[in-house]
Amino acid sequence: MTFxxxxxxxxxxSFGTANALxxxxxxxxxxxxxxxxxxxxxxxxxxxxxxxxxLPLTAGSIWxxxxxxxxxxxxxxGFGMVFQNYALFPHMSVRANVxxxxxxxxxxxxxxxxxxxxxxxxxxxxxxxxKFPAQLSGGQQQRVAIARxxxxxxPVVLMDEPxxxxxxxxxxxxxxxxxxxxxTLGLTTVYVTHDQEEALSLADRLVVLREGAVQxxxxxxxVYAQPVNSYVASFMGYRNLLDVTxxxxxxxxVTVEGAGVRLTGRGSLTEGPAKVAIRPEDFVxxxxxxxxxxxxxxxxxxxxxxxxxxxxxxxxxxxxFRTDKRLAPGDTVRIGVPAExxxxxxx
Amino acid sequence: MTAVATARxxxxxxxxERGIDxxxxxxxxxxxxxxxxxxxxxxxxxxxxxxxxxxGVFANYARFxxxxxxxxxxxxxxxxxxxxTFVNVLASIPIAYVMRGRVRGKRLLTTILVVPxxxxxxxxxxxxxxxxxxxxxLNKVLTVLGVTDQPLPLIHNYTGVLLSLVITGFPFSFLLTxxxxxxxxxxxxxxxxxxxxxxxxxxRRITLPLLAPGLAITFCxxxxxxxxxxxxxxxxxxxxxxxxxxxxxxxxxxxEEYDYSMGSAVAMLMAVVMLIVIGLVMAWRxxxxxxxxxxxx
Numbered sequence: 001m002t003f004x005x006x007x008x009x010x011x012x013x014s015f016g017t018a019n020a021l022x023x024x025x026x027x028x029x030x031x032x033x034x035x036x037x038x039x040x041x042x043x044x045x046x047x048x049x050x051x052x053x054x055l056p057l058t059a060g061s062i063w064x065x066x067x068x069x070x071x072x073x074x075x076x077x078g079f080g081m082v083f084q085n086y087a088l089f090p091h092m093s094v095r096a097n098v099x100x101x102x103x104x105x106x107x108x109x110x111x112x113x114x115x116x117x118x119x120x121x122x123x124x125x126x127x128x129x130x131k132f133p134a135q136l137s138g139g140q141q142q143r144v145a146i147a148r149x150x151x152x153x154x155p156v157v158l159m160d161e162p163x164x165x166x167x168x169x170x171x172x173x174x175x176x177x178x179x180x181x182x183x184t185l186g187l188t189t190v191y192v193t194h195d196q197e198e199a200l201s202l203a204d205r206l207v208v209l210r211e212g213a214v215q216x217x218x219x220x221x222x223v224y225a226q227p228v229n230s231y232v233a234s235f236m237g238y239r240n241l242l243d244v245t246x247x248x249x250x251x252x253x254v255t256v257e258g259a260g261v262r263l264t265g266r267g268s269l270t271e272g273p274a275k276v277a278i279r280p281e282d283f284v285x286x287x288x289x290x291x292x293x294x295x296x297x298x299x300x301x302x303x304x305x306x307x308x309x310x311x312x313x314x315x316x317x318x319x320x321f322r323t324d325k326r327l328a329p330g331d332t333v334r335i336g337v338p339a340e341x342x343x344x345x346x347x
Numbered sequence: 348m349t350a351v352a353t354a355r356x357x358x359x360x361x362x363x364e365r366g367i368d369x370x371x372x373x374x375x376x377x378x379x380x381x382x383x384x385x386x387x388x389x390x391x392x393x394x395x396x397x398x399x400x401x402x403g404v405f406a407n408y409a410r411f412x413x414x415x416x417x418x419x420x421x422x423x424x425x426x427x428x429x430x431x432t433f434v435n436v437l438a439s440i441p442i443a444y445v446m447r448g449r450v451r452g453k454r455l456l457t458t459i460l461v462v463p464x465x466x467x468x469x470x471x472x473x474x475x476x477x478x479x480x481x482x483x484x485l486n487k488v489l490t491v492l493g494v495t496d497q498p499l500p501l502i503h504n505y506t507g508v509l510l511s512l513v514i515t516g517f518p519f520s521f522l523l524t525x526x527x528x529x530x531x532x533x534x535x536x537x538x539x540x541x542x543x544x545x546x547x548x549x550x551r552r553i554t555l556p557l558l559a560p561g562l563a564i565t566f567c568x569x570x571x572x573x574x575x576x577x578x579x580x581x582x583x584x585x586x587x588x589x590x591x592x593x594x595x596x597x598x599x600x601x602x603e604e605y606d607y608s609m610g611s612a613v614a615m616l617m618a619v620v621m622l623i624v625i626g627l628v629m630a631w632r633x634x635x636x637x638x639x640x641x642x643x644x
Contacts, residue, residue, distance in 0.1 A: 052537075052541055053540075053541075054537050054540070054541075073540070073545075074537070074540040074541050075540050075541070075542075075543045075544055075545050077541075078543065079541060080541065080542075081537075081538065081541040083534050083537070083538055085532070085534060087532065087534040087535050087537065087538035088538075089535060089538075089539070089553060090535075090557070090636070090638055090639050090640060091556050091557055091636035091638070100539070100542050100544075100552075101542035101543050104539075104542055104543035104544045104548060105543050132638070134638055134639060148538075148542065149541075152542070152543075158541075
């Protein structure tokens with residue numbers, strides 16, 4: 001089945017009086033990999049379940065080109081879905097699991113066999129075809145779940161935190177696997193995650209959600225480099241968020257004061273309260289030329305090439321930075337950050 | 348040093364390795380109860396059944412199978428117990444299926460369904476007589492409305508016993524089925540739906556195969572309860588003919604003919620029939636998938 005665009009039009013879902021998702025507008029082009037990103041309870045899984053047809057909408061509509069599909073039950077949408085807990089059928093072999101959808105669609109036996117073999121080869125599980133899910137490792141189970149979803153060559157594949165049950169090493173491997181599959185098959189994918197790294201590395205486009213509302217939609221670079229507000233910034237690794245006041249504004253820069261420091265950064269705000277966001281890795285130790293801060297080191301974590309340092313300003317406000325200098329708790333250092341790396345947002 | 352390395356671990360550790368330690372003593376009270384209240388009476392009855400009042404060792408059994416009035420109680424009992432069990436198990440599936448999720452008024456409905464368990468057979472039989480008897484409310488209403496000109500024969504026959512067994516047995520099999528169904532991960536059906544399976548296919552291919560082993564157990568337990576039917580066969584049945592079940596035959600032999608040996612023999616045969624049915628059901632269960640029913644293997 002080919003289509004040009006999957007469109008969500010004001011998709012909303014409330015549970016009782018709580019709005020899990022309010023007015024999600026999103027157009028997804030064919031072949032695109034879109035990640036819905038946010039902490040738990042932000043509505044990303046709700047959005048995915050609405051797309052799959054597992055949850056009815058409270059308002060809004062879903063369109064596949066000019067066909068409205070939000071009234072269709074899941075079995076008639078034909079979207080592939082990968083569940084967080086894999087949801088493999090425990091009483092069926094790997095082969096039967098992957099072939100289930102083909103059987104339901106009454107695909108001929110020879111054709112089904114060929115496609116199942118193909119899908120198993122794709123996820124490198126050919127020699128495990130006769131095993132049952134309980135005999136497989138977590139990563140293998142996840143690959144079965146993916147094969148089961150893509151064997152139907154669905155117009156859209158939905159993935160609900162597929163890597164969150166795997167250990168760190170396996171997660172990296174499977175992440176690459178998913179990326180490779182997407183490049184090979186070119187299937188339109190909607191991917192839900194709370195892990196910004198996962199979203200950034202996989203997606204063509206990110207949708208950052210908060211309490212059911214869209215915060216920002218953009219490419220990984222856009223969202224990473226230019227978060228639209230402090231919430232998105234905090235999610236994108238801007239770990240230092242300070243409450244400040246804008247004291248003066250220039251053409252492309254603003255000067256803020258607060259927490260006992262004075263900083264110059266990017267932003268277009270008038271005078272008044274604001275929030276600055278700085279990444280730990282943007283600080284440079286011993287660089288006092290621009291935006292210098294004097295801090296006392298409190299906790300040092302070893303991260304191999306770098307140290308992750310938690311320090312405090314004289315006012316007691318915590319500051320986090322990374323450095324390759326060998327620092328020890330109690331050290332007093334001067335750290336600086338270039339003005340273009342300091343983002344100033346409305347509070 | 349070498350002495351330490353080659354020395355055998357202490358006996359206590361070796362026993363603990365095999366799961367033998369002091370916590371096993373906790374089994375003693377339970378085993379004592381089982382031995383005194385179940386094992387001894389059972390073995391006593393078994394030997395009693397081979398010591399008939401007259402005739403050889405197997406005289407009681409020969410008499411049972413030689414006398415159609417006794418022999419046929421097996422078929423009579425099966426004829427009541429099997430349909431009642433099938434009704435209970437089959438009816439509990441759809442209701443449990445609907446009730447397994449979050450349903451409005453679930454607690455109230457469950458309570459209503461479970462109350463009959465607490466009543467006991469005698470009270471149920473009493474209620475059935477008051478309600479379904481020739482002068483009961485149901486027949487009165489039906490007669491007044493002109494639906495029937497004669498009271499429906501609902502009690503003191505086969506129907507009465509069957510109704511009583513369903514009323515008392517259904518809640519039990521419903522609760523068991525509900526707990527088995529709740530153990531099946533709901534995301535499995537969702538996954539099946541996204542793969543194109545409609546409601547019927549989802550039930551037949553996913554839920555039912557995963558539920559079947561539990562249904563087998565439910566069937567066995569419900570069957571045992573129904574097979575040993577005695578009070579309702581007496582009170583709302585026709586204990587002389589239509590519902591002369593095997594437990595009535597045992598009671599008759601032991602407490603009306605005062606032939607305890609014969610009574611024991613009938614009771615032993617009752618156990619054998621139940622074991623045969625359970626054996627068949629469990630053999631079928633053995634052919635099914637019996638592993639985890641969660642989404643993760």
